Amino acid sequence: MDAVTTQPPKKTNRIGLELATYRGSKTTLCAGCGHNAISERIIDAFYELGTDPKRVIKLSGIGCSSKTPAYFLGGSHGFNAVHGRMPSVATGALLANSSLQGIGVSGDGDTGAIGIGQFVHLMRRNLPLVYIIEDNGCYGLTKGQFSPTADLGSKLKNGVVNDLPPIDTCALAVELGATFVARSFSGDKKQLLAILKAALSHRGTSMIDVISPCVTFNDHEGSTKSYSYVKEHDEPLGEISFVPFFEDITVEYDPGTTTEVKMHDGSRLLLKKLGNDYNPTDKMQALTVLHETLRRGEFATGVIYVEPDKDDFITQLNLVDTPLAALPMDRTRPGKAVLDEVMESLR
Ligand SMILES: Cc1ncc(C[n+]2csc(CCOP(=O)(O)OP(=O)(O)O)c2C)c(N)n1
Ligand code: SF4
Numbered sequence: 106m107d108a109v110t111t112q113p114p115k116k117t118n119r120i121g122l123e124l125a126t127y128r129g130s131k132t133t134l135c136a137g138c139g140h141n142a143i144s145e146r147i148i149d150a151f152y153e154l155g156t157d158p159k160r161v162i163k164l165s166g167i168g169c170s171s172k173t174p175a176y177f178l179g180g181s182h183g184f185n186a187v188h189g190r191m192p193s194v195a196t197g198a199l200l201a202n203s204s205l206q207g208i209g210v211s212g213d214g215d216t217g218a219i220g221i222g223q224f225v226h227l228m229r230r231n232l233p234l235v236y237i238i239e240d241n242g243c244y245g246l247t248k249g250q251f252s253p254t255a256d257l258g259s260k261l262k263n264g265v266v267n268d269l270p271p272i273d274t275c276a277l278a279v280e281l282g283a284t285f286v287a288r289s290f291s292g293d294k295k296q297l298l299a300i301l302k303a304a305l306s307h308r309g310t311s312m313i314d315v316i317s318p319c320v321t322f323n324d325h326e327g328s329t330k331s332y333s334y335v336k337e338h339d340e341p342l343g344e345i346s347f348v349p350f351f352e353d354i355t356v357e358y359d360p361g362t363t364t365e366v367k368m369h370d371g372s373r374l375l376l377k378k379l380g381n382d383y384n385p386t387d388k389m390q391a392l393t394v395l396h397e398t399l400r401r402g403e404f405a406t407g408v409i410y411v412e413p414d415k416d417d418f419i420t421q422l423n424l425v426d427t428p429l430a431a432l433p434m435d436r437t438r439p440g441k442a443v444l445d446e447v448m449e450s451l452r
């Protein structure tokens with residue numbers, strides 16, 4: 106008789122899915138591109154949170170960064186929009202179906218140049234969407250020209266020096282009213298994963314600027330978005346831990362050493378202080394730290410600002426609980442009597 110070999114059970118998450126279910130197609134980006142590492146962390150975050158991929162919509166614009174939704178959550182909904190126009194497509198999709206969880210991936214060019222107008226209005230609305238900027242300071246897809254997040258004095262490979270000041274997307278987002286603003290580095294697995302999980306648990310717009318080196322066009326001496334420059338100039342605001350609502354973990358810490366932020370779904374974001382006394386719910390402190398680090402040529406990383414209880418756009422609009430996409434026709438458009446009444450009122 107053949108020996109019976111028993112396979113060890115496959116590891117699954119709290120909804121019984123394997124990590125592989127959260128993957129997408131094989132990446133076509135350059136080996137070593139920071140954007141690939143971000144896709145990996147997005148896969149880990151959704152797996153660890155136990156989100157049903159069928160309840161997720163992935164959105165993007167145009168660029169190497171905007172190609173990445175093809176490389177994670179292969180079973181989710183997706184829409185690759187026009188350059189810089191992802192925010193309006195995301196707004197339409199999430200208003201039509203508020204039961205979906207939205208994740209948008211953009212680039213520093215897609216957001217900071219052609220899409221800046223759409224970005225500005227997205228930040229002030231608090232649409233429930235995780236909005237990631239994969240920030241390499243250049244237009245990777247079109248061969249590495251400076252983007253609006255390139256730092257003053259940063260050098261292209263051919264020696265051309267950037268003589269314009271950068272747009273700090275985090276400062277802009279805080280100023281405009283975004284309710285979760287973070288900055289991280291594609292090479293910092295632990296910090297980025299904790300930030301992503303917190304962002305996905307936030308009710309409102311979560312804007313995450315992830316410095317993500319372009320190994321082909323912007324990873325040389327003189328670039329301020331290279332792996333070596335970012336590693337040397339990273340100024341973490343605190344050590345981040347995330348406790349999801351479904352894990353009943355008691356965390357011991359000395360009073361005064363850790364700030365705890367309760368997220369809307371009951372998850373907890375713990376920020377252990379690193380010498381500095383940073384409070385991520387203080388908007389003025391957030392803006393000060395961003396201005397000061399930019400002036401020193403450094404990157405403040407971590408959760409920069411969080412406002413967990415502000416109404417999101419769906420609540421502000423007072424939408425019915427049933428997603429609009431699931432409403433029967435007679436509840437989505439006014440009947441003849443109502444239209445007659447409107448016409449009469451305009452006479
Ligand atoms: C309307 C329009 N204008 C210009 C372009 C050319 N274009 C494609 S991607 C891109 C910039 C991409 O930069 P970024 O968003 O930073 O993405 P990365 O490739 O660096 O990840 C540009 C200018 C385009 N596709 N469509
Ligand atoms: S060109 Fe740059 S941004 Fe695009 S895939 Fe290659 S390394 Fe990444």
Ligand SMILES: [Mg+2]
Pocket residue numbers: 168212213214239240241242243244245252
């Ligand atoms: Mg770019």
